[in-house]
Amino acid sequence: MELVKNVVCPFCGTLCDDIICKVENNEIVGTMNACIIGHSKFVHTEGAERFTKPLVRKNGEFVEVTMDEAIDKAAHILADSKRPLMYGWSCTDCDAQAVGVKLAEEAKACIDNTASVCHGPSVLGLQDVGYPICTFGEVKNRADVVVYWGCNPMHAHPRHLSRNVFARGFFRERGRPDRTLIVVDPRKTDSSKLADIHLQLDFDHDYELLDAIRTVLLGNDILYDEVAGVPKELIYETVEVLKNAQFGILFFGMGITHSRGKHRNIDTAICLTTDLNRNAKFNLIPMRGHYNVTGFNQVCTWEVGYPYCVDFATGTPRYNPGESGSNDLLQSKETDGMLVIASDPGGNFPQKALERMAEIPIVAIEPHRTPTTEMSDVIIPPAIVGMQAEGTAYRMEGVPIRMRKVVDTDLLTDREILERILEKVKEINASK
Numbered sequence: 001m002e003l004v005k006n007v008v009c010p011f012c013g014t015l016c017d018d019i020i021c022k023v024e025n026n027e028i029v030g031t032m033n034a035c036i037i038g039h040s041k042f043v044h045t046e047g048a049e050r051f052t053k054p055l056v057r058k059n060g061e062f063v064e065v066t067m068d069e070a071i072d073k074a075a076h077i078l079a080d081s082k083r084p085l086m087y088g089w090s091c092t093d094c095d096a097q098a099v100g101v102k103l104a105e106e107a108k109a110c111i112d113n114t115a116s117v118c119h120g121p122s123v124l125g126l127q128d129v130g131y132p133i134c135t136f137g138e139v140k141n142r143a144d145v146v147v148y149w150g151c152n153p154m155h156a157h158p159r160h161l162s163r164n165v166f167a168r169g170f171f172r173e174r175g176r177p178d179r180t181l182i183v184v185d186p187r188k189t190d191s192s193k194l195a196d197i198h199l200q201l202d203f204d205h206d207y208e209l210l211d212a213i214r215t216v217l218l219g220n221d222i223l224y225d226e227v228a229g230v231p232k233e234l235i236y237e238t239v240e241v242l243k244n245a246q247f248g249i250l251f252f253g254m255g256i257t258h259s260r261g262k263h264r265n266i267d268t269a270i271c272l273t274t275d276l277n278r279n280a281k282f283n284l285i286p287m288r289g290h291y292n293v294t295g296f297n298q299v300c301t302w303e304v305g306y307p308y309c310v311d312f313a314t315g316t317p318r319y320n321p322g323e324s325g326s327n328d329l330l331q332s333k334e335t336d337g338m339l340v341i342a343s344d345p346g347g348n349f350p351q352k353a354l355e356r357m358a359e360i361p362i363v364a365i366e367p368h369r370t371p372t373t374e375m376s377d378v379i380i381p382p383a384i385v386g387m388q389a390e391g392t393a394y395r396m397e398g399v400p401i402r403m404r405k406v407v408d409t410d411l412l413t414d415r416e417i418l419e420r421i422l423e424k425v426k427e428i429n430a431s432k
């Protein structure tokens with residue numbers, strides 16, 4: 001058995017780069033250091049169906065076809081659609097994403113990633129009021145106050161706490177005892193059980209609580225006995241902790257991007273962080289979900305100037321979340337052809353979007369059987385980045401890390417598949 005060291009985990013935005021893979025006969029048979037989620041991505045789950053050949057739906061049944069035939073069919077779906085949508089991107093590497101942007105331009109498509117159902121509201125918030133961010137290293141070495149607002153890292157980013165809170169840092173030699181941990185969540189979660197202060201607010205009232213904290217921070221009084229279900233004494237106590245921080249960090253997640261207020265919650269959280277810098281040093285980091293959701297927004301921004309929901313219909317990139325997001329286009333029934341890559345909207349989108357997906361032709365570049373592949377007309381299985389292919393990914397706070405290839409495969413990479421579809425779409429467009 002061979003041990004491959006310094007492997008990067010292709011699962012969550014924590015992007016752990018200290019994984020050891022146990023390899024036998026060109027198969028990953030075990031891991032060291034990975035959490036349970038990362039481990040199960042590396043090790044083939046027993047019974048999970050892995051596609052090895054391209055499939056095309058003919059008379060309602062999937063039949064195996066050559067790669068050329070699958071590419072041809074995929075290119076025609078994009079080129080023949082009036083309002084194609086290219087969605088996903090967060091579980092592949094930056095090189096594939098860059099080809100995707102070129103393909104979207106050629107096909108006059110809308111290109112969008114999982115941010116539009118995840119931290120898209122955070123992007124809107126930071127475009128309004130700024131982005132006071134730092135890296136994990138600064139948190140580990142300096143942070144004495146750590147806030148997790150609307151996120152449950154014990155379940156969603158399992159090694160985040162051990163790397164950022166329990167870890168011993170240069171100025172925080174004792175690790176966890178040197179830090180005050182605050183968790184803001186309506187539920188008693190496994191993360192809140194570890195907290196020094198748990199603000200158990202009423203669901204959907206984050207904006208009010210953020211506003212109350214800013215009110216006290218700016219020297220004003222709270223006029224009510226409680227705000228968002230949190231007693232005002234606890235709010236005053238929390239503000240004292242926050243403003244006395246030597247270095248504070250606010251991690252935030254779906255609890256505030258998905259609840260009432262959405263991007264306005266983030267807007268206020270960013271303003272709170274800015275306000276805190278009058279007394280303390282404070283930063284924030286969004287708990288980005290997939291391992292390379294950040295990478296797509298980076299690539300898309302440097303290629304065309306906008307991070308997601310980019311519409312190439314007129315040939316010039318336009319950006320209008322609310323109109324050019326995947327759910328907007330599906331639910332308004334504008335989209336008439338869709339390419340899905342490295343994502344599973346069939347499993348994650350709301351019913352109304354799925355109803356539209358069921359009506360239109362879909363291409364899935366996807367290694368496993370998923371609800372999306374069940375709805376697809378073409379399935380092209382790629383090599384999996386981080387295990388069978390290398391590439392660049394961006395950690396949640398924007399640190400780029402090179403993903404490693406651990407085992408070999410005959411399958412094409414996402415980038416190669418997209419390049420071939422791009423060539424074909426160019427041919428079709430030239431012949432029109």
Ligand code: SF4
Nearest residue numbers: 009012016035038159
């Ligand atoms: S915390 Fe995230 S990146 Fe780290 S091993 Fe677990 S799933 Fe992978």
